[in-house]
Amino acid sequence: MSEERTRPAMSEEPTVTLPDDVRIREIAPRLTFQDHLVPTEVKTELVRRLLDAGVRAFELSSFVRPDLVPGLADAAEVFARVPRVPGLTLGCCVGNARGLARAVDAGADTASFLLSVDEDFARANTGRPTTESLAELERMAAFAADHDIVLGTYLIFAWGGPTGPARSGADLEPLARRLLDIGVDHWILADSVGYAAPPQIRELVTAALAHVPADHLTVQIHDGRGMGLAALLPLLELGVRGIDTSLAGSGGHPAMPGTHGGGLCTEDAVQLLELAGVRTGIDLARLIDAANWLTEEVGAPGKGFVRHTGPVPAPGRPGKPLAFTW
Structure with missing residues (x-):
């Protein structure tokens, strides 16, 4: 007589509510042109x-030392030439109080301090260690409080790198407390070399959200390892709606020559x-045209799939035929 086996009841999948929309901030104008010298007109x-x-949020340039990042020496001119349209938000990177003052003069809405969690890169990028950078950021916070600009900070290599081991949420704690003491609570967590898979994304972002609200947090993924x-x-499940991306996956950094530093x-x-039902307000076909133009005009290496294969077909939008070899 065969033994009857009882099949265990399947547990229900947890219900996850995604936000209706997100704010995609385009960082290619800064990330690509800091590594590729082009005229301001480009x-x-x-x-x-x-x-x-339809893009309405940009990291437009950096107000930093031109000897360290010569490709962005025209930051003020770029700000002056960009057409102002409704809903536009223009951000930039800054390395010190002088750069912040230039950002204010240029009409930047936000400025993000270039704070590296990795000491070696901190010295290569801004010429000073992290401890000195935090002291500079404190002076800048006092300046920003008297001017019409939102001052935030990057946490470059938040998940680890460029060559060292991965970092955890616990590793973030001392720096997070110091930033709040300074009064800076708008953060950009940057996975600068693509260390993080979804479990690591969840852990570090959850740790950050214990200190700042979700609408003060932006995440910037550099797709160096395909994740x-x-x-x-x-x-999205964690409530983060500020996401930095780079057209055609382009980008790089003069402090890391030969390394692909492109964003997602x-x-x-x-x-x-x-496709996940989250609105971006961006026209995909026009975005693909812009990505193709960028890679052809600048010669920047471009990653990505959809501009090569075409978008998933939708009503009124036929798919792009693919050539298969069997």
């Missing part, structure tokens, strides 16, 4: 194409979000 043309695609798109849904590909991210 930079402003890129922004115009992105505006036509960038996988980070999007965990971020904007057009791939927009497609995934829209």
Whole structure:
């Protein structure tokens, strides 16, 4: 007589509510052109194409030492030339109080201090250790309080790198407390070399959210190891709506020559979000056109899939035929 086996009841999947929309901030105007020297006209043309695609948030440039980042020496001119449209938010990077003052004069809405969690990169990027950077940030916070600008900070290599081991949420705690003491509670967590899979994304972002509200947190993934798109849904589940991406996955850094430093590909991210029912307000077809223009005009290496294969077909939008070899 065979023994009857009782099949265990299947547990129900937890219900996850995704936000209705997100704020995609395009960082290619800063990330790509800090590594590729191009005329100012090319930079402003890129922004115009992105505006036509519906992008309304940018990290436009950096007000930093031109000897360290010569590609962004025209930051003020770029700010002056960008068309102002309704809903536009223009951000920048700054390395010291002088750069913050220049950002205010240029009309930046937000400025993000370049704070590296990795000591070696901190010295290569800004010429000073992290402890000195925090002292500078404290002086800048006092300046920003008297001016019409939101001062936040990067946490570059928040998940680890560029060559060292991964970092955990516990590793973030001392720096998080110091930033709050200074009075800076708008943070950009940057996975600068693509260390994080979804479990690591959840752990570090959860640790950050214990200190700052979700609407003060932006996450910037650099897709160096092919895990960038996988980070999007965990971020949405945690309530993070500020996501930095880079057109065509382009980008690099003069302090890390020969290393692909591109951000998560904007057009791939927009497609995934829209298919997940999350609005971005961005026209994917125009975005793809802008990505192709960028890689051809600048010669910047571009990653990504959707601009090569075409978007997933939708009503009124036929798919792009693929050639298969069997």
